[in-house]
Amino acid sequence: MTLDKRNHHAQHTYAVVLAGGRGSRLGALTDRRAKPAMPFAGKLKIIDFALSNCVNSGVRRIGVLTQYKSQSLIRHIERGWGFLAGNLGEYVDVVPAQQQQGERWYSGTANAVWQNLDLIREADPRHVLVLGGDHVYKMDYSVMLAEHAACDAEASVACLEVPIEQARDFGVMAVDGDDRVVAFDEKPERPRPLPDRPDRALASMGIYVFRAQTLFDELERDAADPASTHDFGHDLLPALVRAGRVHAHRFAASCVNVHEGRPYWRDVGTVDAYWEANMDLTHVVPELNLYDDEWPILSRQRQLPPAKFVFDEALRRGSAVDSLVSSGCIVSGAAVRRSILFSKVRVGEGSVIEDSLLLPDVSVGRDVRLSRVIVDKHVRVPDGFRAGLDAHADRQRGFFVSPGGITLVTAQMLGQPSRNG
Numbered sequence: 001m002t003l004d005k006r007n008h009h010a011q012h013t014y015a016v017v018l019a020g021g022r023g024s025r026l027g028a029l030t031d032r033r034a035k036p037a038m039p040f041a042g043k044l045k046i047i048d049f050a051l052s053n054c055v056n057s058g059v060r061r062i063g064v065l066t067q068y069k070s071q072s073l074i075r076h077i078e079r080g081w082g083f084l085a086g087n088l089g090e091y092v093d094v095v096p097a098q099q100q101q102g103e104r105w106y107s108g109t110a111n112a113v114w115q116n117l118d119l120i121r122e123a124d125p126r127h128v129l130v131l132g133g134d135h136v137y138k139m140d141y142s143v144m145l146a147e148h149a150a151c152d153a154e155a156s157v158a159c160l161e162v163p164i165e166q167a168r169d170f171g172v173m174a175v176d177g178d179d180r181v182v183a184f185d186e187k188p189e190r191p192r193p194l195p196d197r198p199d200r201a202l203a204s205m206g207i208y209v210f211r212a213q214t215l216f217d218e219l220e221r222d223a224a225d226p227a228s229t230h231d232f233g234h235d236l237l238p239a240l241v242r243a244g245r246v247h248a249h250r251f252a253a254s255c256v257n258v259h260e261g262r263p264y265w266r267d268v269g270t271v272d273a274y275w276e277a278n279m280d281l282t283h284v285v286p287e288l289n290l291y292d293d294e295w296p297i298l299s300r301q302r303q304l305p306p307a308k309f310v311f312d313e314a315l316r317r318g319s320a321v322d323s324l325v326s327s328g329c330i331v332s333g334a335a336v337r338r339s340i341l342f343s344k345v346r347v348g349e350g351s352v353i354e355d356s357l358l359l360p361d362v363s364v365g366r367d368v369r370l371s372r373v374i375v376d377k378h379v380r381v382p383d384g385f386r387a388g389l390d391a392h393a394d395r396q397r398g399f400f401v402s403p404g405g406i407t408l409v410t411a412q413m414l415g416q417p418s419r420n421g
Contacts, residue, residue: 009145010058014125014212016116017050018109019133020067020097025270027400028410029376032420034066036133037073038274039359039377041281041290041297042326042342045076046268047133048299051092054129056256056295057141060090061123064133065112067097072420080300095119108230114219121216128215130208130232136277136288137265138295143254145209147247154214154245157181157237158207160252160265161200167191169267171204171233173248181246186233205251205265208232214245256295259287272404275374278357282322282338302343304328316349326360334364348383356388376410378419 023035030038036047047064054062066073077094084090095116097106106112113120113130120128127148129141139158148156159173172191174183184204185192191201210218218236222228228235240246255263264287268274280286290297304327309318316333323336328344334351342360347353351368358364358375365383373388375381387394388407395401400408411418 007058007142009127009149010142011060012126013059013061013129013141013145013209014120014123014127015054015059015062015129015131015141016113016120017047017054017062017064017131017133018112019047019064019073020070020106020112021132021134022068023134023269026274027271028408028412029271029274029374030069031410031412032069032418033072034068034070035269037070037076038268039342040136040268041278042324042340043301044297044299045073046136047073047077048080048297049136049138050131050133051077051081052295052297052299053137053139053141055084055298057139057145059129059141059145060084061125062092063095063116063119064092065095065097065106065116067106067112069420070096076300081298093119108228108234109232110219110222110228110236111230113215114223114230117216117219120212125212128210128212130210130215132206134269135205135265135267137263138256138288138292138297139207139251139265140254140256140295141207144207144249147249147253148209151179151247153209153247154211154243155237155240156209156247156249157184158205158249158251158254159202160205160250160263161194161197162203164191164193164199164201167201167203170201171206171237173202173204175202175248179248179250180244181237181241181248182244184233184238184241184246186231186238202248204233204237206233208237209249214240257289257292259285259289262287264288271374271400271402271406271408275357275372275402275404275406278340279338279355281324282340284322302327304343307331307341311349342377372405373407373409376408378416379409379411379414380416381409382414 019036023030081092171186266277307325307329311333318331320336322338324340326343329341333349334347336353339356345358347364348366354371356370356373359377364381371388394407
């Protein structure tokens with residue numbers, strides 16, 4: 001399939017990004033923001049991956065459906081994604097939940113799209129790409145769109161192989177020799193293994209391509225069904241599979257920057273998974289390549305000065321090793337190791353930060369010790385503070401400690417005013 005042909009399909013596609021989820025497994029990190037608005041990799045938001053994949057793939061008519069605590073997400077998209085050429089029909093629309101159909105808020109992923117069907121019809125697309133805004137990956141959607149068209153499928157589902165013990169958190173598929181989906185079970189208790197690999201299952205990534213009219217018809221049918229939960233995985237996809245009309249797209253074919261033969265995709269839906277995905281970026285050769293000029297991850301860029309490291313004395317040397325340090329940061333006579341300092345972080349003299357994430361606008365006082373800690377935005381860490389060194393002591397002081405031993409510190413936990421975003 002030629003690049004021109006792939007671009008042709010992308011130009012006739014409308015993307016719906018589902019970004020209304022709370023991400024409750026992230027605990028206090030999503031008390032005041034939606035999961036897609038979570039900071040990531042020093043200067044990004046999680047939703048930037050889905051939006052950048054769309055733009056890089058040539059899909060430049062995009063609707064972002066929001067619902068839960070969406071103000072910071074809306075602000076980020078409006079201020080950071082206004083560069084598309086509106087005069088050429090390119091745009092990112094932010095669509096708050098508006099009770100378009102009756103008096104209910106969104107009751108499922110399919111219902112969210114159903115309530116905004118007029119917006120999609122207005123774009124008059126041939127294909128509709130439906131995806132979540134809360135995963136970290138790099139994918140060329142134009143490859144999936146071209147494969148979808150070549151197979152003459154009514155719907156296509158992006159999939160990847162996962163360990164069988166993790167598969168119960170996904171929609172699990174079975175396919176025939178032509179990758180036609182013959183069974184689809186959403187979050188099954190006993191996942192169906194791959195025939196040739198009993199330790200693996202074929203999992204849906206929650207990325208779907210539909211023929212536009214097929215999607216419209218299926219959403220109308222689903223909306224009229226009182227027994228439906230109005231969810232793509234629970235309801236729409238199984239109905240289409242039973243009719244023999246769904247194709248499985250292997251993520252390996254469209255993943256960008258495959259690392260050592262392993263396609264990179266992460267659901268950063270828990271505190272441990274969020275910490276691990278960020279910390280992977282501090283490795284010498286991370287699995288996720290953010291330095292690829294051919295597939296940039298775009299975002300709103302704050303106008304900040306360069307990072308600064310001050311003092312070069314034996315007991316107060318400003319340094320960072322195996323770390324990401326973002327714009328606007330000042331490391332003043334402190335040591336930062338295997339950590340990520342997000343935008344505009346300050347670290348005071350004598351402090352040691354190890355294996356930690358300091359989210360934007362955090363200020364760390366003097367003689368602080370942090371190890372395997374996530375500090376939320378806007379927190380003021382007082383002089384002499386300790387966290388991550390003793391899990392029991394951290395819990396006793398009211399901090400959250402994850403199953404993997406990551407300590408979470410928020411402004412509210414320290415008795416400081418909380419701020420949105």
